[in-house]
Structures are given as structure tokens and as C-alpha cells.
Amino acid sequence: xxxxxxxxxxxxxxxxxxxxxxxxxxxxxxxxxxxxxxxxxxxxxxxxxxxxxxxxxxxxxxxxxxxxxxxxxxxxxxxxxxxxxxxxxxxxxxxxxxxxxxxxxxxxxxxxxxxxxxxxxxxxxxxxxxxxxxxxxxxxxxxxxxxxxxxxxxxxxxxxxxxxxxxxxxxxxxxxxxxxxxxxxxxxxxxxxxxxxxxxxxxxxxxxxxxxxxxxxxxxxxxxxxxxxxxxxxxxxxxxxxxxxxxxxxxxxxxxxxxxxxxxxxxxxxxxxxxxxxxxxxxxxxxxxxxxxxxxxxxxxxxxxxxxxxxxxxxxxxxxxxxxxxxxxxxxxxxxxxxxxxxxxxxxxxxxxxxxxxxxxxxxxxxxxxxxxxxxxxxxxxxxxxxxx
Amino acid sequence: xxxxxxxxxxxxxxxxxxxxxxxxxxxxxxxxxxxxxxxxxxxxxxxxxxxxxxxxxxxxxxxxxxxxxxxxxxxxxxxxxxxxxxxxxxxxxxxxxxxxxxxxxxxxxxxxxxxxxxxxxxxxxxxxxxxxxxxxxxxxxxxxxxxxxxxxxxxxxxxxxxxxxxxxxxxxxxxxxxxxxxxxxxxxxxxxxxxxxxxxxxxxxxxxxxxxxxxxxxxxxxxxxxxxxxxxxxxxxxxxxxxxxxxxxxxxxxxxxxxxxxx
Ligand code: SF4
Ligand code: SF4
Numbered sequence: 001x002x003x004x005x006x007x008x009x010x011x012x013x014x015x016x017x018x019x020x021x022x023x024x025x026x027x028x029x030x031x032x033x034x035x036x037x038x039x040x041x042x043x044x045x046x047x048x049x050x051x052x053x054x055x056x057x058x059x060x061x062x063x064x065x066x067x068x069x070x071x072x073x074x075x076x077x078x079x080x081x082x083x084x085x086x087x088x089x090x091x092x093x094x095x096x097x098x099x100x101x102x103x104x105x106x107x108x109x110x111x112x113x114x115x116x117x118x119x120x121x122x123x124x125x126x127x128x129x130x131x132x133x134x135x136x137x138x139x140x141x142x143x144x145x146x147x148x149x150x151x152x153x154x155x156x157x158x159x160x161x162x163x164x165x166x167x168x169x170x171x172x173x174x175x176x177x178x179x180x181x182x183x184x185x186x187x188x189x190x191x192x193x194x195x196x197x198x199x200x201x202x203x204x205x206x207x208x209x210x211x212x213x214x215x216x217x218x219x220x221x222x223x224x225x226x227x228x229x230x231x232x233x234x235x236x237x238x239x240x241x242x243x244x245x246x247x248x249x250x251x252x253x254x255x256x257x258x259x260x261x262x263x264x265x266x267x268x269x270x271x272x273x274x275x276x277x278x279x280x281x282x283x284x285x286x287x288x289x290x291x292x293x294x295x296x297x298x299x300x301x302x303x304x305x306x307x308x309x310x311x312x313x314x315x316x317x318x319x320x321x322x323x324x325x326x327x328x329x330x331x332x333x334x335x336x337x338x339x340x341x342x343x344x345x346x347x348x349x350x351x352x353x354x355x356x357x358x359x360x361x362x363x364x365x366x367x368x369x370x371x372x373x374x375x376x377x378x379x380x381x382x383x384x385x386x387x388x389x
Numbered sequence: 390x391x392x393x394x395x396x397x398x399x400x401x402x403x404x405x406x407x408x409x410x411x412x413x414x415x416x417x418x419x420x421x422x423x424x425x426x427x428x429x430x431x432x433x434x435x436x437x438x439x440x441x442x443x444x445x446x447x448x449x450x451x452x453x454x455x456x457x458x459x460x461x462x463x464x465x466x467x468x469x470x471x472x473x474x475x476x477x478x479x480x481x482x483x484x485x486x487x488x489x490x491x492x493x494x495x496x497x498x499x500x501x502x503x504x505x506x507x508x509x510x511x512x513x514x515x516x517x518x519x520x521x522x523x524x525x526x527x528x529x530x531x532x533x534x535x536x537x538x539x540x541x542x543x544x545x546x547x548x549x550x551x552x553x554x555x556x557x558x559x560x561x562x563x564x565x566x567x568x569x570x571x572x573x574x575x576x577x578x579x580x581x582x583x584x585x586x587x588x589x590x591x592x593x594x595x596x597x598x599x600x601x602x603x604x605x606x607x608x609x610x611x612x613x614x615x616x617x618x619x620x621x622x623x624x625x626x627x628x629x630x631x632x633x634x635x636x637x638x639x640x641x642x643x644x645x646x647x648x649x650x651x652x
Contacts, residue, residue: 009478009496011523011570015471018561018574078559078579082539085558091540096562099538185636186532186568339570341652342496 007273008343017335017347020355022072025363027177027199028327029069034174034200035207036062037110037166042237044113044163050233054215057380059114061214062207064371066107071363073099076355095183098176106173109166115140116159118378123147136377174203181330188263188341189270189334194252201245206323208238209291209316214371215384216313224385228305232298235312238319239295246288249326266341274344275333278325287322291315428546434592439547441586441641442613442620443524443600444629448646449607450520452477454502459602461503463587468503472573474584475524475599477502480650484516492516494650521651522608524599525550525571525584526632526640533563533572533583542581548613548641549588554580568636586610613641 006015040058043051074080090097115122123145126137175196181187182195212234219226256267271279294315298308332347350356375381428436460475461468476498483493495510502520527550528534534542534550541557544550552563557580564572564581575582587597591610595601600610611620620643623629629643633652644651 009498012471012473012476012498012501013564013570013573016574018564073560076560078561078574078581079557082556082558085539085556089539091537093535094538094562095536096538096560180562184532184536184566186566335565339568340496342494 005346005348006343007269007345008338009340010338010343010345011340014338014340014345017332017345019331019335020076020347021332021349021357021360022076022355022363024324024327024331025360026069026072027174027331028206028324029065029072029364029367030174030177031199031203031206031323031327032210033062033065033069033106033207034170034203035205035209036065036211037170037207038204039208039211039234039237041163041167041170044117044160045167048233050229053227053230053384054211054234056114056117056383057215057218057375058211059110059117060374060378060380061211061371063110063114064367064374066103066110067370068363068366070103071366072360075359075363095176095180102169102173102176106166106169109162109169113159113162113166114378116155116162118380119155120147120152121378140377171200175200181334186339187334187337188261188267189337190330192252192256194248195330198245198248198252201241201248202323202326204241205238205245205319208234208241209319209323212238212312212316213320216309218381219384222381222385224381226309227384228308231312232308235295235298235315238315239292239299242288242292242295242319246284246292249284249288263341266337266344269344270333270337274336274346275329279329279333282325283322283329286318287325288319291318291322429588429592436545436547436592438614440613441527441548441591442611442624443527443586443597443642444609444611444620444623444645445522445524445642446607446609446623446645447519447521447648449605450477450522451605451607452479452502452506452520453604454505455602455604456522456599456608457501457503459598460584463590463598464585466582467577470576471500472575472582473501474571474582475501475522478521478523478651479506479518480521480648481510481518482516482650483510483514485514496650517648519646519648521644521647522599523569523571523632524642525567525586526569526638526642527584527586529639529641530637532566532568532636532638536562536566538562545588549586549591550583551585551588552581552583554578554582557581568633568638 036058039051040055040062042048043055074083077083086097087100090100092098119141122137122141124147126134126141127145129137178196178199181190182192184190212231215231215234216226253271257264291314294311298311298315301308335345336347337344352358428434454477457473457476460466460473464474466472466474478496478498479502481495483495485493497506499506527544527548529544529548531542531544531550534544537557538560539556539558541553542550542563543553554575559574559579559581561574561581564574567583572581572583574580587595587599590597597610600608609620609623611618613621613624615621623645624643627645629645630647631640631643632647634640
């Protein structure tokens with residue numbers, strides 16, 4: 001069995017793949033966080049009014065995914081109980097050591113941002129409800145009930161400032177994840193300075209696509225009409241970021257091939273034998289080119305809202321799948337080539353195990369459940385359901 | 390007392406700031422990688438006085454695998470798992486030369502070479518063949534040390550790269566970072582693991598088990614600070630090469646007679 005999985009010569013210690021599907025999930029989830037946050041700042045910072053209906057919803061989405069972002073890493077540790085050492089004794093030359101801090105910082109920003117943008121609702125709820133609900137919302141309001149015009153105005157100003165800090169930190173959070181891979185000079189498939197920015201672009205793309213899907217789903221469930229202006233504007237941004245994303249991804253692969261260093265043979269083999277389908281097929285064609293064409297058509301077409309809705313939904317589904325394939329191709333692909341540069345190996349996912357598909361699935365479903373809970377406490381629906389003025 | 394909203398924001402900010410500086414203080418109280426700062430507790434051994442180096446003379450290796458076997462026994466590396474602190478690679482360059490002079494090289498290391506090697510390619514098809522013993526290079530600029538998020542992997546003052554098993558969180562970043570495949574995951578401890586140059590032996594004046602076991606003298610170990618050591622002499626007199634020198638890892642395993650195929 002093992003013979004078929006290994007081609008050529010791999011170092012004896014490499015027969016096992018160290019980073020499994022959980023580590024694929026980790027950059028995927030942080031990517032969705034960063035993307036959703038940046039989508040919300042299109043409204044909060046850049047004042048894109050069209051995005052307003054989903055701006056607060058996007059923040060809640062970012063929070064729900066952020067809360068589980070740490071999990072896949074933790075579950076995968078050999079000694080999870082020592083994981084906290086990353087916070088206490090970070091070894092600063094390691095790209096991984098800052099994770100705890102960046103994560104906490106970012107979490108603080110997202111929570112504050114949500115608090116500020118929901119404060120008026122929270123206070124109103126606290127004032128109008130009784131019993132445990134009153135307690136819940138009062139404590140959420142931190143027992144400060146000032147919602148005068150001026151206070152709200154201050155809130156908004158502060159929220160905007162926060163969002164301005166939020167953008168670079170979202171970019172940093174995810175660019176940094178890219179650097180965890182890009183900084184490994186031992187691995188020719190990872191070691192590229194483009195990695196952080198590629199990760200960031202694909203993160204934004206996946207976050208916007210996820211937001212589109214969640215928005216459509218929420219409106220269908222709540223049986224409310226979709227604000228096509230908002231949807232198409234999101235689709236438009238998705239399209240723009242897709243262009244940036246594909247440019248960088250192609251640039252990376254073209255320059256690798258053009259430079260043709262010592263490792264090019266093994267990279268070519270990786271691309272043809274190992275991840276050919278997931279790279280060219282899923283990541284590039286399904287995940288980028290098809291959505292690109294569909295979204296282009298959406299922006300050229302007049303009226304026909306239902307058709308456009310379908311095209312946007314399909315594009316978003318493809319994008320979300322394509323970005324997952326991209327994470328897969330990086331994390332798993334990079335480990336399927338031997339550092340001896342003379343052989344390849346194959347990752348066979350297992351279902352039931354600490355690092356198996358099952359925990360990955362559970363971790364991936366969690367944010368949706370969290371989102372359900374959070375939106376029931378802080379409903380963002382009124383933004384989506386009020387008539388566009 | 391009536392707390393206004395503005396006060397609240399202020400208090401909130403204060404809490405955040407003090408929490409942040411609090412962690413910084415806590416952090417400075419902990420010493421990083423405790424083992425990294427304490428010399429081995431061996432009567433009389435001074436780690437400032439040594440700097441260890443390792444020489445592999447590939448021309449002498451006969452591929453018997455005794456070193457790899459001795460290593461597994463000495464360091465209790467499981468025999469039934471595919472994990473190795475040292476192993477032997479066999480390179481066979483085949484005669485089939487085509488017009489472009491491209492050579493076909495067959496590389497293998499069945500079970501790390503512990504059981505030796507069998508001839509599965511007829512001798513008349515092979516142009517040239519040789520063995521290359523491999524081991525952790527105890528790099529002086531070690532990427533595994535660089536990438537460890539908690540400082541559990543460190544280089545000792547006498548030049549040995551070690552893992553602090555009490556500290557390692559088992560993230561396996563170092564396994565990804567080592568360009569030589571020298572590290573593995575210790576499933577029993579839940580931590581990373583690798584060759585220690587038999588640190589428990591060398592600090593008592595003994596040789597690493599692999600060096601001791603080699604019947605041909607293909608593996609040599611010694612003190613680079615000692616001008617009379619065999620390793621230092623070889624360094625001074627022979628032409629030596631390193632594995633993957635372009636990565637800037639500054640290995641301290643020095644090779645004699647390395648062929649261009651070897652990576
Ligand atoms: S050979 Fe690998 S494990 Fe050994 S010191 Fe160098 S990078 Fe670290
Ligand atoms: S596995 Fe252990 S030694 Fe290796 S990088 Fe992680 S914490 Fe450091």
C-alpha cells in the first residue's frame with residue numbers, strides 16, 4: 001500500500017504527513033474572518049452605503065468564525081495543555097509565536113466594533129425587557145444607557161476609528177498566516193514572499209463570497225426580499241478581488257516555472273501528479289475563472305434580477321470551494337513533496353481520529369451554530385429588512 | 390455613583406491596556422526555554438569549553454546499517470515506527486545515458502538502512518553506487534530553532550541542537566522547518582524529537598552511539614575547539630562539503646566525498 005503512495009525517494013522521517021486537514025481548515029477559517037471583516041468595513045470605513053444592510057451581519061459572521069479559529073490549531077497540538085505557552089513564552093523568531101497576540105488583539109477589536117454598532121439596540125432592549133433578558137442586555141450594555149444623539153454620534157466616530165485599525169489588523173492576521181508557510185525555506189512550494197498577500201487576497205474573496213451566501217440564506221429563511229443593490233455591490237467587490245487574487249496566484253506559479261530552479265522538477269510533478277486536479281481544476285477554474293466570467297456577466301446584464309441572483313450564488317459557492325482547495329493545495333500540497341526534492345508522497349485523510357475529517361467537520365459547523373446564537377441575541381435583520389430609502 | 394458612558398469607555402481602555410501590559414510583565418517573569426539556559430548537570434562538564442562537530446566520510450560507508458541500529462537501541466527510538474534519528478541513503482546511478490546525458494539515479498533507504506541493503510538492480514546496470522549516512526546537522530543557524538513558537542528547540546553552548554520535551558507543545562512546525570528531514574514526531578511524548586548527538590554520552594566523554602558502532606570509521610565526532618581532535622584535523626586538511634549549503638543553515642555535519650546527486 002505504502003509503495004503506491006510514495007514515488008521516488010522521500011526522507012525516511014517523511015513517511016507521515018504532519019499537518020493534516022485541520023491545518024487546512026485553520027487558514028481557511030481565519031481567511032473567512034478577515035474577508036467578512038473587510039466586507040463590513042467597506043461600509044464602516046469607506047462609507048459604501050450599498051453594503052449597509054449586511055455590514056453589521058458581516059461583523060457577527062467574522063466574530064463567529066474568529067471564535068473557532070484557534071480550535072483546529074489547538075486540537076492538532078501534540079500537547080494541547082501546553083498551548084498557552086505561546087502566550088507566556090513566545091519565541092519571537094518564530095512566525096507562529098505571535099499568533100496568540102494577534103488573535104487576541106483582533107478579537108478585542110471585533111468585539112468592540114460589534115458592541116459599538118449594536119449599542120443602541122442593546123440599550124433599547126435592556127430598557128424594554130424584564131427579568132433575565134433585562135439583566136442580559138443591561139450587562140451587554142455594560143449598564144450604561146446613554147443613547148442620546150451625541151452619544152450615538154460619538155459611538156459612530158469611535159467605531160469608525162476602530163474599523164480603520166481593524167483593516168490593517170485583519171490584513172495582518174491573515175497575511176501573517178500566509179507567512180507561517182511562506183517563511184519556511186525548507187519547502188520550495190511554500191517559500192515565497194508572495195504567500196502572505198496571496199493568502200490575504202484569497203481570504204477577502206472567500207469572506208465576501210461567504211457573506212453573500214449567508215445573506216441570501218438568511219433572507220430566504222426569513223422570507224424577506226433580497227436587496228439586489230447590496231447583493232450586486234458585494235458581487236462587484238468579489239469580482240475585483242478575484243482579479244487581484246488570480247493575478248498573484250498566477251504570478252507565483254509563472255515565476256516559479258520561469259526561474260526553473262533546482263526544485264522545479266519536483267514542483268512540476270506536484271502540479272501534474274499530485275494536486276493537478278485540485279489546483280488547475282478546482283482552485284483556478286472552478287474557484288476563479290468561472291466565477292470571474294459569471295460575475296462579469298452579472299455586471300453587464302440589465303434587469304433579470306432572479307437570473308443574476310442565481311449567477312451570484314453559484315459564483316459564491318464556487319469561490320468558497322475554490323479557496324478551500326487553495327488552502328488544501330498549499331498545506332497538503334507542500335507536504336506531498338519530499339524535501340529531498342526526489343520524491344512525492346500522498347496524504348490520505350482519515351475520518352475518525354484526532355486529526356481526522358470528523359473533527360474538522362465539527363469545527364467547521366461550529367461557527368454557523370455560533371452565528372445562529374449571536375444573531376438571536378443581537379439581531380442584525382432590521383438593517384436588511386428596512387426599505388431602502 | 391453615576392457612571393457615564395464616556396467614563397466607561399475610559400475604564401474599558403484602561404482595562405485593555407493593563408491587561409496587555411500585564412501579559413508582558415508575566416512574560417518577562419518566565420524564562421524562555423528553561424533547559425536552554427542551564428548546562429547539563431554532569432560533574433565537571435563545562436559546555437563553554439566545547440563545540441562539537443561531526444564528519445561523515447561517505448567513501449568509507451559500506452551501508453551495513455549498524456549505526457542506525459545502534460541509535461535506535463541507545464535512544465529508545467521505536468523500531469516498529471518509521472522514525473529515525475539517523476539513517477543511511479543508497480544512491481545508484483544507472484548506466485542508461487541518453488543523448489542529453491541525463492542520468493537516472495535510484496535513491497533508497499529501506500527502513501533507514503537498519504537492516505542493510507539488498508541488490509535489487511543487476512550490477513551490470515549500475516554505473517556508480519555509494520552510501521550516504523544522514524543525521525541531524527545540528528545547524529548553527531538552525532531553521533528548526535528559528536521556527537519553534539515557544540523556544541522548546543534550542544542550541545546549546547557546545548553546539549548541539551536539542552528539544553526540551555518538557556516544554557514542546559507538539560505543533561510540529563520544526564518538522565516542517567528542517568530542510569533535511571531530520572526530525573520526527575514522538576507519538577509517545579506528543580512532542581518533536583530528533584538526534585541529540587547522544588548528548589547524555591558526549592557530556593561524559595563518550596562517543597555518540599552511531600560513531601561508536603561504525604566499523605569502518607565513516608562517522609567521526611569531535612570537538613572543534615580542540616586542535617588535536619580528529620574532526621578538527623579533517624576540517625583543516627580535507628575538502629569538505631555541506632548539505633544544502635544554499636539554505637544558509639550552517640550545518641555542523643561535514644561531508645567528504647559527496648556526489649552532486651545528494652541533497
Ligand atoms: S538538521 Fe534539521 S533538525 Fe537538525 S539542526 Fe538542522 S534544521 Fe534542526
Ligand atoms: S513541535 Fe515542539 S520543538 Fe517543534 S516547533 Fe513545535 S513546540 Fe517547538
